[in-house]
Amino acid sequence: MEKTSSGTNDVVTEALDKYSDMVRRICFMYLKSEADVEDIFQNVFLKLLQNKKPFESDAHEKAWLCRVTINECKDFHKSFFRKNTCSIDNLEIPIEDKSEEGVLREVLSLPQKYRNVIYLFYFEDYSVPEIATILGRNQNTIYTHLRRAKAILKNKLRGFDDGNYF
């Protein structure tokens, strides 16, 4: 019994060490409250550990987890009690660098569909076809979303010195 209990503990710890930051970042792109993040965390990792289908590779597992986390966040927003979301202005961003905070705040102010694409493309380094697969959308749609998101950010971040935008 001791051994099996320890086995579960190891599996949970390994999963959390491997993916907790990524799940937290996706949640950050969607959710404004720490309490909400906690719920999503629990659901996402429970699904991961209960998943019976073996993954083809680590990349497959990661993409699957991205998809599940995004879906969980979307479902969370759809729920009746979460209709009233707090403003982006009230969001506490744990970053001291002002330029970083400014960029992040502008990204977070983008429409949700653009936020997904920006995060997956620029941070997770997924290609457009991979993003299309993860989000279940057409590749051209992803290209469009990426182009529009960049245009919005370019417009909003015009004050930055070097002029190098996304």
Place this chain on the structure above:
Amino acid sequence: MMETIFRSAVNHIHAKEDLKRKTKDYLIANLSITPTAAQSKPGRSVRQRAVLAACTVIFVGAISAAAVYKTPASYLSLDINPGVELGVNRFGKIVSATAYDNAGVTILDGQNIMDTDVKTAVHTLVKSAAQKGFVAQDGSTVILVTSETDNPSNAIELENTAAQGVETAIKSEGKTVTISKDHIPLEKRDEAKKLDITPGKLSLIQKLQALDPSVTVTEYKDVKTKDIIKKIDELKKSENANSGDTKDSPALPDNSDSDEAAGKDTPNSPGTAIDKNPQETDNGNSSVSSGESGKDTVSSSSAAPEKENSQTASSKVSSRSSSSPSSHPKR
């Protein structure tokens, strides 16, 4: 540059240790003890199980009901000379129709009798037969309806309903026929199927065999129903003549062969029919005369009250079912 700033900003986002710990506690509490079990999907809820069980019951029930509905509980053999057998379910609806010969196929062709009641189905088929030239204008046609069931009361009901169907169809076509009714148990049906003839015709041939053991089924397999009946009449007449019995009665389908052989039971209507509407018979001058004499005899033998399942169809006589062995000749 913006990309680098964005990356750097997002890199500052980490899952706090407190969040990890809470999640870990939650997962350990909610997962099964063993890792393998932990990775299995959770069991279905009681509600899901109940819905699944209800769906299964409904599905099985529907399948069973459909099977019961589609299974014939009894059969009705219709011999015009096209031979057709109808399967009747326990609700009195037609669920199968089998042609025993090409003519049977012809009268079934284009007729939708499935799920109709017996009377309607028989009406449709007889009408089809009449329109396709299987019913003679001179009224010589004999239509034999034979119920095939082990339930006597159901047999009588089936025969009567079928006879009504024949009657209405013949009336609507302005023709006359002789209706003969018969009943056989289901085991005889199997025998008929092996011989590839309608059970009604087999029953008639067996009656003929009772009178003349030299007769074979193969020999009479393709003989018309009316001719078999005539032959039975002839044999009965000659048998009665030989025994000096003045009571001569025309032959009719009857299951009680022994009674029939003893000359006690010769329910018939063809005889009477012949009287009213002289039949053309190629081999049956004697048959006609036997019919006439039969009728005369019947008329005089009023001592035995008639109790038979016969009906008249289009002013012609029909005959009785052999389901009541003690039946008497029709007047």
